[in-house]
Amino acid sequence: MKSFFIAVVAIAAVLQPCHAAIKVAAGQVNSTTGASAVDTQNQNVDTFLQLMSQAVSQGAVFIDFPEFSLMGSFEFDLCSSTFTVAAFGEVIGAAGHRIDCNGTGPLSRIGCSDAAKVLHVSYNTVENAAGIFFNTQVVVHNGVIVASYRKYNVFYKNCFASPQLELITFVVQNTTFGIFTCYDILFEHPKMDLVRAGVKYFSYSSAIPLIGADAVSLFGAENGVNVVSSNANTGQSSIVDHGLTIAQAPSGGNYVVVATLA
Numbered sequence: 299m300k301s302f303f304i305a306v307v308a309i310a311a312v313l314q315p316c317h318a319a320i321k322v323a324a325g326q327v328n329s330t331t332g333a334s335a336v337d338t339q340n341q342n343v344d345t346f347l348q349l350m351s352q353a354v355s356q357g358a359v360f361i362d363f364p365e366f367s368l369m370g371s372f373e374f375d376l377c378s379s380t381f382t383v384a385a386f387g388e389v390i391g392a393a394g395h396r397i398d399c400n401g402t403g404p405l406s407r408i409g410c411s412d413a414a415k416v417l418h419v420s421y422n423t424v425e426n427a428a429g430i431f432f433n434t435q436v437v438v439h440n441g442v443i444v445a446s447y448r449k450y451n452v453f454y455k456n457c458f459a460s461p462q463l464e465l466i467t468f469v470v471q472n473t474t475f476g477i478f479t480c481y482d483i484l485f486e487h488p489k490m491d492l493v494r495a496g497v498k499y500f501s502y503s504s505a506i507p508l509i510g511a512d513a514v515s516l517f518g519a520e521n522g523v524n525v526v527s528s529n530a531n532t533g534q535s536s537i538v539d540h541g542l543t544i545a546q547a548p549s550g551g552n553y554v555v556v557a558t559l560a
């Protein structure tokens with residue numbers, strides 16, 4: 299309880315009143331499955347990198363990607379398909395740590411890319427923490443781990459461990475973003491803790507259409523907040539400005555949605 303209180307205070311102190319409009323992007327990814335877990339990740343990282351380049355050319359400084367979109371048709375309810383969850387696991391360092399740019403995994407390829415010199419990139423991955431696997435949303439920029447959030451309200455409990463509650467935020471151009479993931483949108487913690495701490499911008503990634511564009515719009519309207527939302531289903535990724543959906547992906551394959559949030 300004590301550490302939880304400290305976390306809230308720390309976030310309130312981080313908030314910057316002095317931010318300009320910010321151009322953000324949400325990625326829609328038609329996640330593909332390859333011959334191995336590594337091949338699957340590589341194919342989908344290729345897609346991420348293409349969408350990141352498009353986002354940069356449209357002037358965005360932030361992009362997020364949907365939950366599970368590195369993993370193709372992995373069957374989460376079984377916690378495996380052809381591949382195991384362990385085969386997708388990557389070690390994520392603490393916030394502030396430099397990424398090993400000689401690495402070949404998603405963290406290195408995304409975090410050390412040219413586009414990530416411009417963009418803060420928020421993507422969902424399987425975090426391998428000494429053999430314990432978390433559903434983690436990691437934010438990278440210019441070769442550095444900016445933040446990582448372990449999904450608190452775990453849906454596939456056979457696949458992922460339940461972490462301690464942490465309120466995770468990061469700053470892009472003086473704008474403080476909070477993170478929560480998919481199923482979290484139906485729960486008080488950490489979602490409303492972040493709102494109460496004054497967070498007005500969110501990076502949200504999700505996998506099922508039920509908590510896609512409509513649920514995000516409702517969350518935004520109820521709390522007067524802005525959301526960059528990437529959903530694994532087609533036509534569900536969106537950008538929400540105080541509850542108003544100002545951009546939404548069309549049905550189809552890979553796509554980047556870009557909009558300016560005041």
Ligand SMILES: *[C@@H]1O[C@H](CO)[C@@H](O)[C@H](O)[C@H]1NC(C)=O
Nearest residue numbers: 396397398399400401402406
């Ligand atoms: C990465 O590669 C460069 C050049 O090959 C090398 O100088 C450097 O030590 C390597 N870094 C790590 C962390 O392996």
Ligand SMILES: *[C@@H]1O[C@H](CO)[C@@H](O)[C@H](O)[C@H]1NC(C)=O
Nearest residue numbers: 314315316317318319471472
């Ligand atoms: C961030 O805020 C500082 C002052 O608080 C201001 O000087 C600077 O221009 C701001 N930067 C951006 C990108 O808004």
Ligand SMILES: *[C@@H]1O[C@H](CO)[C@@H](O)[C@H](O)[C@H]1NC(C)=O
Nearest residue numbers: 328329330532549550551552
């Ligand atoms: C996703 O890609 C597969 C091929 O990998 C294709 O068959 C399918 O039509 C694509 N789906 C969408 C919505 O574009």
